[in-house]
Amino acid sequence: MKQTVLVVGLGLIGGSIAMNVSKKEDVFIIGMDGDEDTLNMALKQGVIDQAAFNFKEAVIEADVCILATPISITIEYIHRLENIQLNKPLLVTDVSSVKNQVLEAANRLNNPLLSFVGGHPMAGSHKQGYTAAKPHLFENAIYVLTPSIHANEKEADRLKALFSETHARFLIFTTEEHDEMTAVISHFPHLIASSLVHQARGWEETHPYIKHLAAGGFKDITRIASSNPKLWQDIFFQNKDLLISMLDDWIGEMDKIKTYLSENEKEKTFKYLSDAKLYRDGLPVKEKGAIPAFYDVYVDIHDQPGAIRDVIGILAEEAISIKNIQILEIREGITGVLRISFATSKEQLKSKQILGQYHYEVMIQQ
Ligand SMILES: NC(=O)c1ccc[n+]([C@@H]2O[C@H](COP(=O)([O-])OP(=O)(O)OC[C@H]3O[C@@H](n4cnc5c(N)ncnc54)[C@H](O)[C@@H]3O)[C@@H](O)[C@H]2O)c1
Ligand SMILES: O=C(O)C(=O)C[C@]1(C(=O)O)C=C[C@@H](O)C=C1
Numbered sequence: 001m002k003q004t005v006l007v008v009g010l011g012l013i014g015g016s017i018a019m020n021v022s023k024k025e026d027v028f029i030i031g032m033d034g035d036e037d038t039l040n041m042a043l044k045q046g047v048i049d050q051a052a053f054n055f056k057e058a059v060i061e062a063d064v065c066i067l068a069t070p071i072s073i074t075i076e077y078i079h080r081l082e083n084i085q086l087n088k089p090l091l092v093t094d095v096s097s098v099k100n101q102v103l104e105a106a107n108r109l110n111n112p113l114l115s116f117v118g119g120h121p122m123a124g125s126h127k128q129g130y131t132a133a134k135p136h137l138f139e140n141a142i143y144v145l146t147p148s149i150h151a152n153e154k155e156a157d158r159l160k161a162l163f164s165e166t167h168a169r170f171l172i173f174t175t176e177e178h179d180e181m182t183a184v185i186s187h188f189p190h191l192i193a194s195s196l197v198h199q200a201r202g203w204e205e206t207h208p209y210i211k212h213l214a215a216g217g218f219k220d221i222t223r224i225a226s227s228n229p230k231l232w233q234d235i236f237f238q239n240k241d242l243l244i245s246m247l248d249d250w251i252g253e254m255d256k257i258k259t260y261l262s263e264n265e266k267e268k269t270f271k272y273l274s275d276a277k278l279y280r281d282g283l284p285v286k287e288k289g290a291i292p293a294f295y296d297v298y299v300d301i302h303d304q305p306g307a308i309r310d311v312i313g314i315l316a317e318e319a320i321s322i323k324n325i326q327i328l329e330i331r332e333g334i335t336g337v338l339r340i341s342f343a344t345s346k347e348q349l350k351s352k353q354i355l356g357q358y359h360y361e362v363m364i365q366q
Helices: 012-021 036-044 055-061 071-081 100-107 153-162 175-204 214-226 229-238 240-262 265-281 309-319 345-357
Strands: 003-008 027-032 062-067 089-093 114-121 140-146 168-173 294-299 324-331 335-344 359-362
Touching: 003 012, 003 055, 012 027, 012 036, 012 062, 012 175, 027 036, 027 055, 027 309, 055 071, 062 071, 062 153, 062 335, 071 089, 071 100, 071 229, 089 153, 089 309, 100 114, 100 175, 100 214, 114 153, 140 175, 153 168, 153 359, 175 229, 175 240, 229 240, 240 265, 294 309, 309 324, 309 335, 335 345
Parallel strands: 003 027, 003 062, 062 089, 089 114, 140 168
Antiparallel strands: 114 140, 294 335, 294 359, 324 335
16 A cells, blocks of 8 residues: 655755655655745656645645654654644654754654654765755665654664665664764764864964865865754754763863873874774775765876776776766876775776776775
């Protein structure tokens, strides 16, 4: 039997989820979004079957409701669910980056027809809105589920089945576990990235040329500072207590390095850097998330017209499909590195071998 799925918020995350759910034949998707252009695009592309403008009416129609709005709005929608007269069971999930207040609201729901399983796909982008949504966003990513007191394993399994086309890997955590881990691996790094940008901007007053010197390192570590400030304001305040305590840890960590430097502790500094390298190099490369997943090759190319086209052409000839491509650093007249990502290690190894035959210098990061 066809199930009706309501997606509220068709932005980067909601749009990407809807693109996956719509691949399933037994699903009818109702989409709702505050932005009319978004609804029209999703309808035109067949990502949703119907547009809704009234939350209550759409909820009554639905078997599953996915709340993919900014966190504070998601919490408001959860409160509104309580006052809707349902005539069939409704499974509700969300995609919020912080879970404590969302689950608090969900646990307070009293309608026995409602069940709630929190969700958070650990993949995203600094871009926002439906135009940034893509069906492969969650491929190989971890998708965390946090069941409320009104849900059991069966409901979590229903969501896994509904989201099977995302090719994400589902893990179940408690709200506390989720919020602590994401504070460390996502929210706090974001705060640091923004602070580094502020530091550079401050130095620009005395060194106006500073931004032209920003090469791979600065751009890599601060990419996420270009994300939607409204979304991150929400995330910071939802996870405020943990972020404040992590700031204390971080200040202690900075004090330690300050002491190493001021006391000329070269060995300790080396160990500090090499311990960090060891841990960073050991992060899982096959999983997407904080660190891009995929199977990458690094190709050294020269800064000359057609250099990238030549490399892509060789791979296309061999029918090897590229998942992502990025220029890491090309300076005028100097060689640069092209990072090409593949979905499988077989394609990665084959590309290395073929490009090697064309005398390209190709490296695979271990
Ligand atoms: N951006 C990421 O990397 C990322 C990753 C994982 C989870 N999340 C979570 O996903 C959620 C959405 O973030 P996003 O990045 O997709 O943001 P987004 O801005 O791309 O999308 C949000 C969408 O919600 C719509 N919207 C806003 N208010 C609404 C309302 N009252 N009713 C209906 N629609 C409304 C907007 O028009 C927009 O289309 C957030 O809760 C965020 O924590 C984000
Ligand atoms: O890749 C990015 O731009 C992201 O910020 C994605 C990211 C992350 O921190 O890894 C951001 C927030 C989400 O809740 C999950 C994923």
